[in-house]
Amino acid sequence: MLSILILMPFLSALGVLLPVSKAFRLKLFLVISLFYGLIVASFWKHLPAGEYHGFIVLDPLGLIMLSIIGFLYLSVSIFMMGYFNHEQRSTRIFMACLMLLLSTMTLASVSYHLGLLWVAIEATTLFSAPLICFHRNQQSLQATWRYLLICSVGIALALMGTFFLAIAAHEVHTLLLPSLLKGASSLSVDWLKLSIIFFVVGYGCKMGLAPTHSWKPEAYGQAPGMVGVIMAGALAQCSFLGLLRISQICNKTGLADFYSSILIVSGLLSLVVPALFILGEKNIKRAFAYSSIEHMGLLVLGLGMGAVGLYGALFHMINNALAKVIMFLTAGSVAQKYGSTRTDEVTGVIHIYPVTGVLLIAAFLAGIGIFPFATFHSELLILNAAIISRHFLLAAVGVSCLAVMFIGIGKIVLGMIHGKPKEPLIAKKENFYMNMAIAMAVVLLAGIGLWMPGALKHLISDAVLLTGAV
Amino acid sequence: MTTWVDTSCIITVFLALIILSNYRVTAMIRIFALQSFVLSLLPFFLHAYSLSGRDIFIVIVTMVLKAALAPSILFWAIRHVSMRSEIKPILGFGSSIILGVILIAGAFWVSSSLKLPGGKPASDLILPCSLSTVLLGFMIMVTRTRAVTQVLGYLILENGIFLFAVSLFDVMPVLIEMGILLDIFVAVFIMAIVVNHINEEFEKDLASVSRSKMGETF
Numbered sequence: 001m002l003s004i005l006i007l008m009p010f011l012s013a014l015g016v017l018l019p020v021s022k023a024f025r026l027k028l029f030l031v032i033s034l035f036y037g038l039i040v041a042s043f044w045k046h047l048p049a050g051e052y053h054g055f056i057v058l059d060p061l062g063l064i065m066l067s068i069i070g071f072l073y074l075s076v077s078i079f080m081m082g083y084f085n086h087e088q089r090s091t092r093i094f095m096a097c098l099m100l101l102l103s104t105m106t107l108a109s110v111s112y113h114l115g116l117l118w119v120a121i122e123a124t125t126l127f128s129a130p131l132i133c134f135h136r137n138q139q140s141l142q143a144t145w146r147y148l149l150i151c152s153v154g155i156a157l158a159l160m161g162t163f164f165l166a167i168a169a170h171e172v173h174t175l176l177l178p179s180l181l182k183g184a185s186s187l188s189v190d191w192l193k194l195s196i197i198f199f200v201v202g203y204g205c206k207m208g209l210a211p212t213h214s215w216k217p218e219a220y221g222q223a224p225g226m227v228g229v230i231m232a233g234a235l236a237q238c239s240f241l242g243l244l245r246i247s248q249i250c251n252k253t254g255l256a257d258f259y260s261s262i263l264i265v266s267g268l269l270s271l272v273v274p275a276l277f278i279l280g281e282k283n284i285k286r287a288f289a290y291s292s293i294e295h296m297g298l299l300v301l302g303l304g305m306g307a308v309g310l311y312g313a314l315f316h317m318i319n320n321a322l323a324k325v326i327m328f329l330t331a332g333s334v335a336q337k338y339g340s341t342r343t344d345e346v347t348g349v350i351h352i353y354p355v356t357g358v359l360l361i362a363a364f365l366a367g368i369g370i371f372p373f374a375t376f377h378s379e380l381l382i383l384n385a386a387i388i389s390r391h392f393l394l395a396a397v398g399v400s401c402l403a404v405m406f407i408g409i410g411k412i413v414l415g416m417i418h419g420k421p422k423e424p425l426i427a428k429k430e431n432f433y434m435n436m437a438i439a440m441a442v443v444l445l446a447g448i449g450l451w452m453p454g455a456l457k458h459l460i461s462d463a464v465l466l467t468g469a470v
Numbered sequence: 471m472t473t474w475v476d477t478s479c480i481i482t483v484f485l486a487l488i489i490l491s492n493y494r495v496t497a498m499i500r501i502f503a504l505q506s507f508v509l510s511l512l513p514f515f516l517h518a519y520s521l522s523g524r525d526i527f528i529v530i531v532t533m534v535l536k537a538a539l540a541p542s543i544l545f546w547a548i549r550h551v552s553m554r555s556e557i558k559p560i561l562g563f564g565s566s567i568i569l570g571v572i573l574i575a576g577a578f579w580v581s582s583s584l585k586l587p588g589g590k591p592a593s594d595l596i597l598p599c600s601l602s603t604v605l606l607g608f609m610i611m612v613t614r615t616r617a618v619t620q621v622l623g624y625l626i627l628e629n630g631i632f633l634f635a636v637s638l639f640d641v642m643p644v645l646i647e648m649g650i651l652l653d654i655f656v657a658v659f660i661m662a663i664v665v666n667h668i669n670e671e672f673e674k675d676l677a678s679v680s681r682s683k684m685g686e687t688f
Contacts, residue, residue, distance in 0.1 A: 125657075145668065
């Protein structure tokens with residue numbers, strides 16, 4: 001089943017490359033996303049068996065990731081049914097890259113060999129780069145270049161980390177995760193420490209953790225809204241999965257304290273840096289990119305805080321992805337209607353487009369983490385974990401940074417919603433598909449916030465048990 | 471065969487240093503191709519007496535991808551650009567070389583304190599030389615302003631990592647080894663396409679942008 005999940009999008013990418021009509025591509029994309037979502041949903045009943053001699057295995061951590069990817073692609077494919085009505089550019093390369101990205105992200109989620117994981121994550125970098133310069137102009141090319149270069153170097157460092165781990169595991173003589181965990185006591189501690197540092201820098205670069213975050217506002221600011229969703233919601237969290245795999249090894253080898261001290265420092269930096277930049281920001285997509293850095297910081301912080309924090313972080317992975325759907329799709333919808341995402345060019349949204357205006361408010365609240373959206377709960381869990389583990393100062397800094405983000409994003413969003421309505425570029429019409437895709441995520445995120453299903457709770461607890469965090 | 475391994479390691483670092491002190495893009499690409507060629511022969515020298523099928527396979531794939539295809543893609547990317555030399559590197563000739571030598575010394579100093587567990591490696595030079603090449607590649611990326619040169623810096627960095635990986639080939643299954651090589655190749659391919667787009671964008675409004683800025687990464 002797992003190889004079908006990887007091969008299906010790959011083959012359909014080839015199909016999309018053929019000279020077919022735009023409508024056919026959109027429909028194929030929707031069908032593939034639906035089918036993908038159904039297969040992943042069937043995994044919630046029982047996990048499939050491993051394939052290829054244990055190189056590809058689905059565990060609870062991978063299932064969380066696959067569910068996120070499945071939902072994101074489903075909502076993006078519905079959104080695109082409306083979005084591409086008004087877009088003249090060719091969608092051939094764009095759709096093919098989205099499909100290849102789906103395939104490689106799936107591979108990253110289920111790979112149980114750290115070398116294979118690296119190959120998959122590097123491939124996601126490559127296939128996401130062409131998505132950023134969909135509107136091929138100087139700014140977007142600049143953003144693509146920056147993304148490609150910074151992330152390639154980061155990923156190259158992660159490759160060094162992988163090789164260092166291979167040296168540390170010279171007695172185990174493989175990089176398969178179960179064998180590494182079984183032979184944890186024979187790993188060479190010095191080389192393991194070195195490899196951990198390279199892994200955190202490398203995969204952290206791909207996640208957009210400060211101080212290697214500089215590509216993020218550029219790339220998310222230039223990319224179309226759908227790409228922002230996939231990159232912030234799925235791609236960045238795939239790299240987080242890499243860090244989770246490392247934490248499995250660290251928890252077995254007694255390096256958990258060493259690892260968590262690194263994670264806490266980088267998490268703290270990623271909370272503080274966006275708070276410094278957000279207040280002067282005028283572009284809503286860039287503001288959302290800073291918010292994404294903040295959320296990545298929270299994830300890493302949670303991972304560094306032991307079992308309670310990890311539970312919060314895993315829960316936050318899901319909520320963050322849903323919130324990113326609301327945020328970036330709404331921003332994409334505004335961008336298409338006004339031809340801009342800057343506060344001085346977009347005003348009075350709620351007067352012209354009432355539904356989009358309401359969704360924009362929802363995006364703001366979900367992104368910041370206001371009740372009833374579930375982001376509120378997971379942020380609280382992570383801060384709670386900080387207090388339990390007696391990092392009082394850290395919790396205080398975290399809360400104040402979140403407050404600054406609230407002010408910064410609130411200023412931009414409210415400025416867009418209110419004010420004198422500005423004549424938009426195209427006809428004053430809401431699009432049903434676009435709004436439905438966003439509304440789906442709003443309902444789901446608020447729903448999880450009000451009532452958390454037992455299955456989800458079990459899945460996250462299983463995942464925490466799997467990593468062996470205490 | 472240790473002498474051959476040692477020689478290849480030293481040649482790799484030396485070629486990286488030459489690229490660092492070179493301004494002409496075409497010459498840099500050729501030197502990079504030579505470096506990749508030297509590196510791709512390493513498995514022969516390492517396992518000279520017990521050469522297996524996989525060694526030959528890896529040698530051939532590396533040679534084709536790194537020494538032949540990657541350089542030709544880079545040549546393709548710069549085919550339109552009339553200015554084929556680095557315009558204004560952040561660091562000059564002399565200071566580049568001096569800083570490069572300092573980096574090499576640093577790499578040797580660091581690796582003297584790193585002990586490889588489990589048996590002596592084929593050559594003591596592999597670790598320091600690969601670290602030096604990684605650092606030199608990184609420096610080329612940072613101090614050069616043109617897109618093509620930055621790609622070259624990235625490739626040299628990858629060559630450094632490759633040198634390190636060669637000594638551990640038996641840990642990674644050959645398929646994943648291939649995956650890594652293929653990924654790096656696709657990376658160069660996509661980077662070259664983006665470089666080409668950047669050049670085209672600049673050519674569109676040559677009137678407003680001075681010609682010397684062509685191909686620079688903003």
